[in-house]
Amino acid sequence: MMNRRRILTLAGATGASTLAMPFVRPSWAQSGAVRVGLLLPYSGTYAALGEAITNAMQLYVTQQGGKLGGRAIEFVKVDDESAPPKATENTTKLVSGEKVDVLCGTVHSGVAMAMAKIARENGLPTLIPNAGAEAITRAMCAPNIFRTSFGNSQVGDATGMAMLKAGVKKAVTVTWKYSAGAESVDGFKKSFLKGGGEVIKDITLPFPDVEFQSILAEVASLKPDAVYSFFAGGGALKFMKDYHAAKLNEKVALWGAGFLTDGVEKAAGPAGDGVKTALHYVDSLDNAENKKFIADYTAAFKKAPDVYAVQGWDSMQLLRVGLEAVGGDVTKRKDMFPAMAKAEFKSPRGPFKLGTSHNPIQNFYLRELRGGENKYLGVAAEMLADDTTGCKMA
Amino acid sequence: MSANPLLEARGIDAFYGASHVLRGVDFHVGRGETVSLLGRNGMGKTTLLRTLMGLVPARGGDIRFDGEDIKGRRPSAVARAGVGFVPEGRGIFPNLSVEENLIFAEREGPDGRRDWTRGAIYQLFPRLLERRANWGNQLSGGEQQMLTIGRALMSNPTLLMVDEATEGLAPMVRDDIWRTLRLIAERGVAIVVVDKNLDDLKKLCRRHVILVKGEVVFDGPTEELSARDDFVRSQLGL
Amino acid sequence: MSLILVQILNGLQYGLLLFLAASGLTLVFGILGVINLAHGSFYMIGAYMALTLTSYTGDIFLALAAGIPLAFLVGMAIEWLFVRHLYKRDHLQQVLLTFALILVFNEAQQSIWGNYPKSIPMPSYLSSSISLTTDLGYSVYRLALMAICVGLALLMMFVIQKTRVGRLIRAAESNPEMVEALGFDSRVLFRVVFAAGAALAAAAGMLAAPVESAYPGIGERVLIISFVVVVIGGIGSIRGAFLGSLLIGLADAFGKVFVPKFSSVLIYALMALVLVLRPNGLFGRS
Known part of the structure; x- marks a missing residue:
């Protein structure tokens, strides 16, 4: 085979x-x-x-x-x-x-x-x-x-900084239950908690499950200011569309590591409008x-x-x-x-x-998806390095 | 042999895997004729019926039904040509009701006749009428046998092949089946029947064929069968 | 509306859609005796057909009207080219060939539609959301989807219980040889059943497309969960597939929220439990 x-x-x-x-x-x-x-x-x-x-x-x-x-x-x-x-x-x-x-x-x-x-x-x-x-x-x-x-946590770290700056106080995290998701959430918490933010709940679902309805209902019941999410590809597209259809975007801002929107900007259509992400690239740079x-x-x-x-x-x-x-x-x-x-x-x-x-030391940019394009909103973190915990070069 | 047989098979060879089950069997049935197929277990009776039906491929020889070459045809084509089949172990559909089992097989015969309707079957087997709404798997053995025969008749066949219809049934039920088969024969349907009850077969069939190890060792009328009683009994292991 | 009621709604909706996909699989498995790993590919084909056909017709339901017959024909062709050679083969060979079909279908999908996720538009008259709670909306399309799935499930049960084709299907499921011996060409029946299974999976893929989108690998996910449904419901049983799908939908919706640590294994645990209590599934016959 x-x-x-x-x-x-x-x-x-x-x-x-x-x-x-x-x-x-x-x-x-x-x-x-x-x-x-x-x-x-x-x-x-x-x-x-x-x-x-x-x-x-x-x-x-x-x-x-x-x-x-x-x-x-x-x-x-x-x-x-x-x-x-x-x-x-x-x-x-x-x-x-x-x-x-x-x-x-x-x-x-x-x-x-x-x-x-x-x-x-x-x-x-x-x-x-x-x-x-x-x-x-x-x-x-x-x-x-x-x-x-x-590094997974590097992106979360930068996104956390941007969310604090945008005034988010209480957040819920949503990701697939696999190492990349967990590390991304860890990175997010690193800056977000340090800056005084509160994480009400970490929600995970099995990779690569895309049945989001039940967890969206849970997010609604938790009433956070914003959601920090880590998804990519088809799952990311569906997450944004389901999030929009559940009208959650009207009360709870959707944030994420930039992979949420990359590659699916056009496909997301109106469902993607207003989704904010941080990433080390944006095409309008x-x-x-x-x-x-x-x-x-x-x-x-x-x-x-x-x-x-x-x-x-x-x-x-x-x-x-x-x-x-x-x-x-x-x-x-x-x-x-x-x-x-x-x-x-x-x-x-x-x-x-x-x-x-x-691991790269690089800028992270704050972007907002609107009209099928990631708009550049500014630098979220300048020349950010990732932790090197435990690294001993032979 | 009649001049224009309904079914005529010559030199049939059939195999199950590597074992050679039928060895050059000649077998024929005339229109409206009743023929018994006798032999000990494993001598090829069921295989012969299944080969005629097209369920087992005939390797050698020639099979004609109603003048048409049916060798190599699919069982469904053989059935539509006018052969009704009542298999060993009955083969009713357990997840269909009695009525559905009958409707399932309903079709006009090859000559366009529709003698056998549901009404006719219920007349033949009043028991089935009582149980028409029951599922196939809720029937007793005898009722299942009636249903299989009735179902085969629903396609208005010109030849009915019945394999071990009375096996495992109570004596009274058996008598019922034999009586019904005689009624069916009287209505002009040719019948081939495999069974072990020599006496009942002699009452139903005019001609008898004995298979031993896949070969025909006897083919003759009831009188000859009775006359060669010792030979017959030794071949059948009675 | 409380969280529990919302989750019941979510579970039912997921389960109903799952039923469409799984019902075809259980028919093919039960009647043809073929383990069709490529069943999920028909779901995938449905999703991408929805993409292409809505771009021509402008409406998912018009696309559906064209797509279901198309999927039926694809199913007939696949049966004629490949699957019919498998009926007398063992399960290993069935698995090998149908796995190869997955690869071929995936390769074809990549070269025709590419690798990026694609969005399929909802019809404008269903694209709004109603409010379930003050904070939570529910897509009207999803509600319509549920109604359509229930309708199709009822139609399927009617066809199977009350029509000539349904009698044939039930008969073939219990004794295909006898069906043939009573004058029905089982080759035709098998081809139709396989094609119907393909069309059902494709219909599920198409109906789901506006909420699910279309992207590589979408079929495999559905395949695995459909097999779980078939095992729970009992091979060949439409009623079993219906109940099994709803059970899984509800287990998934509640599991994710109330026992998130075990949500990934919950449906498999459910399957194991059913197998212990009823080794042939809820409606399976020994």
Whole structure:
């Protein structure tokens, strides 16, 4: 079953990418290329995220002439299906089977944890373009593992600050019962409680359940000032629509980590109006990198990029820094990793640099969804770093 | 053999998995004729009926019904050609009422006749009329047997194949079934019946066929069956 | 309105929708004896058909009128191409083939509709919300959805109990060979039943689409919960599927609010309990 799944995925993915990206050649064609293994979701709830990340990475490499640090780049894709039970097998397939030089993944935190465990052991250069699992840049941090996205609690932390500033006193949290949700809520509480806010209740539902009606009724009965939520993808869309249909938005402001609205701005329609979120990106950011990024991405893929695309883009920027430092020789890890750790570059999201645990230090922006667009309302937290609790770089 | 038989099977071979159950069986039934099919358990009687019905594929040979080649046809096509089937173990629909079981099979015969209506069946089996609203699985064994026969008749068949209709029934109920089968035969329906009660079969059927290990060892009229009593008894293990 | 009454409403609404999806699965399982893992895919296809057809017709109910026959035809085609070869095979082979169908359907969905969640508009005349409490509204569309589901459930029970097709279905469920021996071509019956199952799942997907939206993986979620319904209700039983769906809907709604720690396992615990007390499900026959 696994093989079949993968063949289908590769066939579909390479079919699509060879059309759009002539430089991506099948793996047998090159021997001198740096092989970048992509462990990403190409099916299921997070398929859109995997697609956006992959698109941006391919776009970046194409713009660099197909090469980073003088070496051609070749992508090898495996669909991780956002399935933690299959994560070890899928990672091993890339590492041992495909013998990739660089590992890159993924979206789902549970899958990323299993991948990071293997990466720690074999020391392969590893880029994490989304999953915000805290342990990856805390207790499990390693010299070879770099995150270009966010820590789950970092986003919650920033959102909590923005909610306090907006005058929210009593909040209820709602999320899926899985580690990303719990960490996001922890981050939110870190700033919100410290600033004098009160959390009346933490509500969870099983991942990826989207039957929200009963918990919406509960929220209504609790009468908070606002809801802090952490959802993404189809679940996020449904949550906003159900929230609106339940008329909760009239009395209880809906807030969330920015993933709530990203990718579903248009789909949410009027149901999304007034939903406020904080995130390390908003597409209306006024900087040159962002404008060029949006224009190029839209031209290549006939759709606008999102935060996931930005993270994929920056993972290639970071890889470029590493490869340039060693002239494309991925075996010179002793020189490559410190160069990456010290990397500072301009990202569509604003300035990008890494903290001591290899998690980005970055701006978080306050946004409000209105008329199918995330409007930029200001900076929620400037150059915010995530906790590094428990991180000891070997 | 009559000149224009209703059912005519020649050289039938049939298998259950690897075991060769029917070995070149010749079998025929004339219009309106009543034929018994005899033999010990496991000799191929039920398999022969099921093969004729199309429920078991015939590997070799040739089956014609009413002049048409029906070998390889689906059971539903054989049924619509005019064969009514009363299987061993009865096969009523437990989750249909008695009336529904009957309506289920209702259709005009291959010759366009509709002799057997619900009314006619209820006349034949007054007991079924009393229990018409009951579910199939609420009936006694005898009632179930009546229902299966009645149901098969509802499709106005020209041939009725009855497998072990009296097995496990009380003597009085058995007599009822035999009496009914004779009534049905008198109305011109050809009948093939598998049973173990030689005496009752002799009263109903004019011709008898004995199967031993998938082959026909006897095919003759009642007089011949009676005349070769010792042979018959040894073949049937009586 | 108290929280308990609101949760009863929520549970019934979820359960009714679940019934539409699960009823097709139980029919196919009960009559054809096929474990159809691709059943959820028909739900997914329904959701995306709602997306495409409402963009042409402008109204979900017009889309439904076109989509149900379309799904029926898709079901007929799938039965003819693949499923009919499975009737005499063992369950492992059924699972393998229908799992492969899920992959094919998902791949097709991604290439046709893409990976981003899509919203399906509610008809404007049902898009408002009424107030249940001072703080809580309830979508009128959801109320309409409940009415439609109840209507369809009644219609289905009428068809099964009172019509010729229903007699055939019940008969085939208990003894398919005898149905054939009484002159009914079971190939036709099986194809129709499979297609009806597909159409029911697609109808559920379409009806739910305006509240549920359409996104990758939506079918798998429905598949798992539908199997739980079938096991609780008893394989092949429409009445069982109805009761099982409502039970699960209510357990889900109350579980999430009153025993949130156990809400993820509650419906499976319910299933286990039913299996202990009635191993063949509530309305299953041994």
